[in-house]
Amino acid sequence: MPYIIEMLDICKNFGTLKANDHVTFELKQSEVHALVGENGAGKSTLMSILFGLYAADGGEIRYKGEKVEIKNPNDANRLRIGMVHQHFKLVDVFTVTENIILGNEDTKYGFLTKKEARKKIVALSERYKLTVDPDALIKDISVGMQQRVEILKMLYRDADILIFDEPTAVLTPQEIDELMITIRNFAKEGKSIVIITHKLNEVMAVADRCTVLRKGKCIGTVDVKDTTAADLAEMMVGRKIIFTVHKHPANVKDEIFRAEHVSYFSKEKNRMTVDDVSISAKGGEIIGIAGIEGNGQTELVDIITGLKRQTAGRFTLKGVDITDASIRTKLETGMGHIPEDRHKHGLVLDFNLAENLVLENYYLPAYQKRGFIKFDAVDANAENLIERFDIRSAAGVATVVRSMSGGNQQKAIISREISRDPELLVAVQPTRGLDVGAIEYIHEQLLKERDAGKAILLISLELDEIIDLSDRILVMFEGRIVAELDPQKTTFHEIGLYMSGSKSEVKTDEAA
Amino acid sequence: MKPHDILKRIGAFFKHIPTAIRAFFVGATFKKAMPSLVAIGAGLIFGIFTMFVIWLLVKVKVFNVINDPQLFRGIAKLLAGGFNKGMNSLGYMLYRAAPLILTGLAVGFAFKTGLFNIGAPGQLVFGALAAIIIGVKLSIPAPWHWMLCLIGGMAAGSLWGFIIGFLKSVFNVHEVVASIMMNYIAMYFAFWSLDAFNLRHRFVDSVTGQISLAPYTDTLAQTAWLPRGLADVFNGYTVNIGILIAIAAVVIMYIVLNKTTLGYQLKAAGFNRDASKYAGMNTKRDIMLSMAISGLLAGLAGAIIIMVPDKKMFTDQATMSSEFMSIGFDGISIALLGLSEPIGVGLAGLFLAYIRIGGDYIDQANYMKELADVITSVIIYFSALSVALYQFLQRRKKKKTADAAVLSGGDER
Numbered sequence A: 001m002p003y004i005i006e007m008l009d010i011c012k013n014f015g016t017l018k019a020n021d022h023v024t025f026e027l028k029q030s031e032v033h034a035l036v037g038e039n040g041a042g043k044s045t046l047m048s049i050l051f052g053l054y055a056a057d058g059g060e061i062r063y064k065g066e067k068v069e070i071k072n073p074n075d076a077n078r079l080r081i082g083m084v085h086q087h088f089k090l091v092d093v094f095t096v097t098e099n100i101i102l103g104n105e106d107t108k109y110g111f112l113t114k115k116e117a118r119k120k121i122v123a124l125s126e127r128y129k130l131t132v133d134p135d136a137l138i139k140d141i142s143v144g145m146q147q148r149v150e151i152l153k154m155l156y157r158d159a160d161i162l163i164f165d166e167p168t169a170v171l172t173p174q175e176i177d178e179l180m181i182t183i184r185n186f187a188k189e190g191k192s193i194v195i196i197t198h199k200l201n202e203v204m205a206v207a208d209r210c211t212v213l214r215k216g217k218c219i220g221t222v223d224v225k226d227t228t229a230a231d232l233a234e235m236m237v238g239r240k241i242i243f244t245v246h247k248h249p250a251n252v253k254d255e256i257f258r259a260e261h262v263s264y265f266s267k268e269k270n271r272m273t274v275d276d277v278s279i280s281a282k283g284g285e286i287i288g289i290a291g292i293e294g295n296g297q298t299e300l301v302d303i304i305t306g307l308k309r310q311t312a313g314r315f316t317l318k319g320v321d322i323t324d325a326s327i328r329t330k331l332e333t334g335m336g337h338i339p340e341d342r343h344k345h346g347l348v349l350d351f352n353l354a355e356n357l358v359l360e361n362y363y364l365p366a367y368q369k370r371g372f373i374k375f376d377a378v379d380a381n382a383e384n385l386i387e388r389f390d391i392r393s394a395a396g397v398a399t400v401v402r403s404m405s406g407g408n409q410q411k412a413i414i415s416r417e418i419s420r421d422p423e424l425l426v427a428v429q430p431t432r433g434l435d436v437g438a439i440e441y442i443h444e445q446l447l448k449e450r451d452a453g454k455a456i457l458l459i460s461l462e463l464d465e466i467i468d469l470s471d472r473i474l475v476m477f478e479g480r481i482v483a484e485l486d487p488q489k490t491t492f493h494e495i496g497l498y499m500s501g502s503k504s505e506v507k508t509d510e511a512a
Numbered sequence B: 001m002k003p004h005d006i007l008k009r010i011g012a013f014f015k016h017i018p019t020a021i022r023a024f025f026v027g028a029t030f031k032k033a034m035p036s037l038v039a040i041g042a043g044l045i046f047g048i049f050t051m052f053v054i055w056l057l058v059k060v061k062v063f064n065v066i067n068d069p070q071l072f073r074g075i076a077k078l079l080a081g082g083f084n085k086g087m088n089s090l091g092y093m094l095y096r097a098a099p100l101i102l103t104g105l106a107v108g109f110a111f112k113t114g115l116f117n118i119g120a121p122g123q124l125v126f127g128a129l130a131a132i133i134i135g136v137k138l139s140i141p142a143p144w145h146w147m148l149c150l151i152g153g154m155a156a157g158s159l160w161g162f163i164i165g166f167l168k169s170v171f172n173v174h175e176v177v178a179s180i181m182m183n184y185i186a187m188y189f190a191f192w193s194l195d196a197f198n199l200r201h202r203f204v205d206s207v208t209g210q211i212s213l214a215p216y217t218d219t220l221a222q223t224a225w226l227p228r229g230l231a232d233v234f235n236g237y238t239v240n241i242g243i244l245i246a247i248a249a250v251v252i253m254y255i256v257l258n259k260t261t262l263g264y265q266l267k268a269a270g271f272n273r274d275a276s277k278y279a280g281m282n283t284k285r286d287i288m289l290s291m292a293i294s295g296l297l298a299g300l301a302g303a304i305i306i307m308v309p310d311k312k313m314f315t316d317q318a319t320m321s322s323e324f325m326s327i328g329f330d331g332i333s334i335a336l337l338g339l340s341e342p343i344g345v346g347l348a349g350l351f352l353a354y355i356r357i358g359g360d361y362i363d364q365a366n367y368m369k370e371l372a373d374v375i376t377s378v379i380i381y382f383s384a385l386s387v388a389l390y391q392f393l394q395r396r397k398k399k400k401t402a403d404a405a406v407l408s409g410g411d412e413r
Helices: A043-050 A073-078 A096-101 A114-127 A143-156 A173-188 A200-206 A229-237 A297-305 A327-334 A342-346 A375-389 A406-419 A436-451 A463-469 A492-499 B003-026 B028-059 B071-083 B086-112 B120-137 B142-171 B175-196 B230-234 B242-259 B261-271 B273-278 B283-306 B317-337 B342-365 B371-406
Strands: A003-014 A017-028 A032-036 A058-063 A066-068 A081-084 A161-165 A192-197 A209-214 A217-223 A255-266 A271-282 A286-290 A312-317 A335-338 A424-428 A455-459 A472-477 A480-485 B200-204 B211-217
Touching: A003 A043, A017 A032, A017 A043, A017 A058, A017 A192, A017 A209, A032 A043, A032 A173, A032 A200, A043 A161, A043 A192, A073 A081, A081 A143, A096 A114, A096 A143, A114 A143, A143 A173, A173 A192, A173 A200, A173 A492, A192 A200, A200 A229, A209 A229, A217 A229, A255 A297, A255 A455, A271 A297, A271 A455, A271 A480, A286 A436, A286 A463, A286 A492, A297 A335, A297 A424, A297 A455, A312 A327, A327 A335, A335 A406, A342 A406, A342 B273, A375 A406, A406 A436, A424 A436, A436 A455, A436 A463, A455 A463, A463 A492, A472 A492, A480 A492, B028 B071, B028 B317, B028 B342, B028 B371, B071 B086, B071 B342, B071 B371, B086 B120, B086 B230, B086 B242, B086 B261, B086 B283, B086 B317, B086 B342, B120 B142, B120 B175, B120 B283, B120 B317, B142 B175, B142 B283, B175 B317, B242 B261, B242 B283, B242 B342, B261 B273, B261 B283, B273 B283, B283 B317, B317 B342, B317 B371, B342 B371
Parallel strands: A017 A217, A032 A192, A032 A209, A081 A161, A161 A192, A286 A455, A286 A472, A335 A424, A424 A455
Antiparallel strands: A003 A017, A003 A058, A058 A066, A209 A217, A255 A271, A255 A312, A472 A480, B200 B211
């Protein structure tokens, strides 16, 4: 079978970082080719070069054997290359049709001819079973449908080479299954597909061949039918990794935190984004809150931690009513918060590491005397945490946090929150965007806190993480808790049904 | 501590100075100050070039003037700045620098805490007004009278700043919009109160023999003038303790920003308001506090301007703008040039006064003194540009990191 795309000896540097280091990637006609690697391995960079978003520093690209220059996405379109980005590039207030034709509009006497386009879109959507409502606004449709819009956008432009960047990150297990079938259909029709992912089960399920990148280098390309997930993982990480988290059975103690019938009305979205939620968290357990992005998890965290004020309901922490307490009072009562967005909330990027590590405690007598900061104590605290949590930075306590790697920034936040010794730790996406080593480490820390008798609320979009760590799983859908599940007994499939709202328990009301 | 030890300490301190100076020129401070120094250089070069062009045009008879400009004398006068007449002009420079430094500190401090206080002119007018009321209406013995005037000026400016902070934190009114409005309100309020509190100067009309109201206020009671002990040192009339107050303010603001929990917390809010809220800081209170402190400094500047012999506040808009409000606006330029750092602001304020005095002297070489304003304007443009350029470079750097983050799954923002 001839290669439709050959990327030979591609190099790309960002400053001193070698994002792609002599990478060779070959795509056959009508195959599904998985591109796997850890975060930071250079997968997205490589495909961005193919799609014309970056110019390579070295190497060449061949299309059907001929050398081509792809300087921008328009060149890529001309070669019938399409890409679905991890973060969708859609205009919220445009309809599905308008988004699909955007940048490729047909006009008559200078006016848009949307009818023709709409017909073509409906035809495509029927042909590939990609159900969309062509007249709905993007902001009103689900993430899954938004992704289908992105796929239709490629098909509308007659793309033959389809690139999917982490397509399953935002989908429920059921939607993932559907997407896999769609992808296989594309391949059957003669289209060539590249799927960027770090989930190996998806590779095994859908791909014909698989190329593994590690730290910018190409480790190898293998036929999927001749390999196993474990082999791929070893290629990815460079060492054998253990997939299961070692966990002692939970030693559940007294109730630490309780939320009673809390709700939050979002003015922007004009609806209840948290709707009558009750949670009771006991010492020594991790409660995982699962759900598709945008089903109220963020708002729930915001009202628990005090970043937003709840519309109704009550919170109690260690028996103290903290319903109307300020953020500082909540922190002092015994709450810790690992925020979802470490750059927006977790850190002051222009402060140095030592200053960041006392962000919540700077006013305590340990760090100040009559309003003057005790810099010795602040630095000593930082040195202690750097040592204890193995935070790596260029200039120790004086490192400006902006210059640190994402993993170490996250470690800094986690060290700060854990060292404050909170009774309730609210951890939101604690491993987002981190590599396997850092993830393992952070999981260990969370389990250690659990075993020390703390209550932990773990909010994550990664189902693996939820199932591995949690002692109980609550599933959120459209602002409500629709199920409480036992991770030992449940399956991906079952959680997925609740996450997508296709199944719903009678509402649990455990706090009552 | 024994005297011997103290001497040893002082000796050690001086031994550090050469190292400190060297460290400054190779170190981060110098690198940080680079854009400002480049801007100053560019402004001076532009000014000298303009002088040259004027000189050339006169030489080739494009312009006809009565007195030919003297190019080299003019340049020398301009660059000599505050040294033109030795200690006397130096004293005058310090006198003019004091309010500039204070308004620069006011704007710079607000910048550091994430707020753009464009309302320094209004706060300054309000401070001056309070000082006039106290200085004209009350009669108390000397040290207490001028001290009370200063305190009144600070309190009034502080109140005016606080209102802006209050509007922002409670009603979410953007501070720039509120500041501009408050500037107008302060000016018209001042005009109104000059009448309302009978502050206007009364005199007997020589023609009609009736008592009339002058379009300006009475001067402050002598007990309310700032002490002019420095005048002997500088062999001049104008210089007063204003410059000492400004220097003290620089030191205090430096300490507040860098050594205290208050500074830590306000700076955190300045860099990242979301993170300061997350960490349990009271961001609403911090905004009001920042604006109140900023207003306090501007109000102090206003009081210092008015607390000198024969100084009056006029009841027309033009004089109000040129004598009071413009100094508040200068604060923005100075904060920009001084990179909002207290010490940088102090130096920038001195520099601005220096070059303006140079401008005063160039008419001796038959150039117009407004040339100094041209030069300062060019400097401000360049320093604003250099900040923009710097930010542009930062953003490119950041974009590069963001690009690098794309390859780590695109999740790192």
